[in-house]
Amino acid sequence: MQENSRPARWIKNLVDIAVIVLIVVAAKTAIAEPFYVPSGSMEPTLLIGDELLATKFPYGYSSASLPSFLTLPNTARVFATLPKRGDVVVFRWPGDRSQVWVKRVIGLPGDHIALRRGQVWIDGAPVDLRPAGIGKVEVEDGREASAERYIETLPGGYEHLIFKMLPRAEYDDMANVVVPPGHLFVMGDNRDNSSDSRVPVRAGGVGLLPVDDLVGRVDAVVGSWDLAVKSRPINEWPSGLRFSRFFTTVH
Numbered sequence: 001m002q003e004n005s006r007p008a009r010w011i012k013n014l015v016d017i018a019v020i021v022l023i024v025v026a027a028k029t030a031i032a033e034p035f036y037v038p039s040g041s042m043e044p045t046l047l048i049g050d051e052l053l054a055t056k057f058p059y060g061y062s063s064a065s066l067p068s069f070l071t072l073p074n075t076a077r078v079f080a081t082l083p084k085r086g087d088v089v090v091f092r093w094p095g096d097r098s099q100v101w102v103k104r105v106i107g108l109p110g111d112h113i114a115l116r117r118g119q120v121w122i123d124g125a126p127v128d129l130r131p132a133g134i135g136k137v138e139v140e141d142g143r144e145a146s147a148e149r150y151i152e153t154l155p156g157g158y159e160h161l162i163f164k165m166l167p168r169a170e171y172d173d174m175a176n177v178v179v180p181p182g183h184l185f186v187m188g189d190n191r192d193n194s195s196d197s198r199v200p201v202r203a204g205g206v207g208l209l210p211v212d213d214l215v216g217r218v219d220a221v222v223g224s225w226d227l228a229v230k231s232r233p234i235n236e237w238p239s240g241l242r243f244s245r246f247f248t249t250v251h
Contacts, residue, residue, distance in 0.1 A: 033067060033215070034222060035090055035100055040138055041188035041195070042102055044149065044161050045088065045250060047242070048138055051223040052102065052250070054090040054216035059083060062212045064092045071098045074212050082108060082211065083184065086158035088218040088250050091186075091209060095201045100215060103196050103206065106154070107185030115174040115198065118164060118191060120152070128153040137163055137190060138228070147190075160251060165192040174198050183208040218250045 037050040046052070056065050060079035063072040074097070083089055083105045093099040107113040112123050120127040135149040147163040154160075169192040179185050186209050188194025199205020229240035 035068070035102070037102065039193075041190050041193055042088070042104070043137055043163055043190040043193075044135055045104075045189045046102065046218075046221070047224060047226075047245070049225045049227045049240075049242070050221045050245065052090070052218050053220045053222050055219050056216040058217045059089075059211075059214045062214075064097070064213050064215050068100050068215075074210075077212055077214075080211070083214070083217065084158075085154050085156060086160060089184075089186065090215040090218060092213045092215060094207060094210065094213060095204070097213070101206065102218060103186035103188055103194070103209075104160070105184050106187045107179045107197070109179050109181045109183060111179045111185065112176050113174075113179060113185045113197075114176040115172060118169065118172040120187075121176075122155055125155075127155075132161065135161075135163060137165060137193070139193075147192075160189065163190045163192070165190070171198040177208070179208060182211050184211060185209070220250060221245050221248050 033054055033056065035052045035054055037046050037048060037052060040048050057079075059081050060077040062077040063075040066072060071092075085105055085108060087105045088102065089105055090100055090102050093101045106120060107122065112121075114121040116126075119129055130151045130153075132149040132151050135147050136144045137147045138144055145165060147165040150162050150164060151159055152162050171191075177185070185197040186206055187196045187198070195203075195205040197206050197208055199207070201207045224242035224245035226240035226242060229237050232239075
């Protein structure tokens with residue numbers, strides 16, 4: 001009797017594990033998934049070492065919505081809704097869909113987008129920029145550099161901070177492009193350290209982002225750790241926890 005019950009217990013355990021895995025995958029697909037920020041392209045909004053929570057239901061679902069460790073061919077979205085201008089979004093990089101990137105939505109389908117001396121123009125009008133002092137940019141090796149900080153106001157009144165590290169940078173000027181249907185124009189808030197829709201995919205950028213590649217909307221930072229402390233003794237690593245950023249909303 002005991003011999004016969006052992007396989008039954010193993011089968012029950014395997015079923016229980018499978019159910020748990022399915023619940024986790026379903027939750028990560030339908031509700032939300034955490035992501036880690038490895039670069040400074042979205043500073044000052046997001047810092048290197050931030051742990052994000054991306055909610056998936058606001059824009060509907062496609063194969064891009066699956067947990068990040070699952071990479072399947074692209075599919076059309078169901079229950080699709082366009083992001084709002086100014087949303088911070090997580091998406092599958094069109095150059096390699098196993099990679100997940102994060103940027104801010106600047107242009108929607110039909111928008112005319114251009115850049116002149118680092119200032120965004122939408123539908124022939126400049127986006128308002130107001131100086132907001134000097135900030136510190138963290139680069140990937142832990143060093144810091146000074147950057148001019150601006151408040152950018154998108155059409156509709158949405159305001160957010162951006163960094164400008166250089167007076168003139170490579171992608172400060174861009175001829176007018178029209179965002180085609182089913183695509184978005186996205187940019188990093190750290191304008192001189194972001195490969196985004198200003199840069200074609202073949203050159204390592206995003207190009208015009210297909211809506212079907214969207215993973216979700218970034219609503220919160222759930223944790224953060226300053227990677228610069230990695231160069232210190234291991235007993236000092238807890239000092240890198242940025243508790244002030246835990247469970248904060250993203251604008």
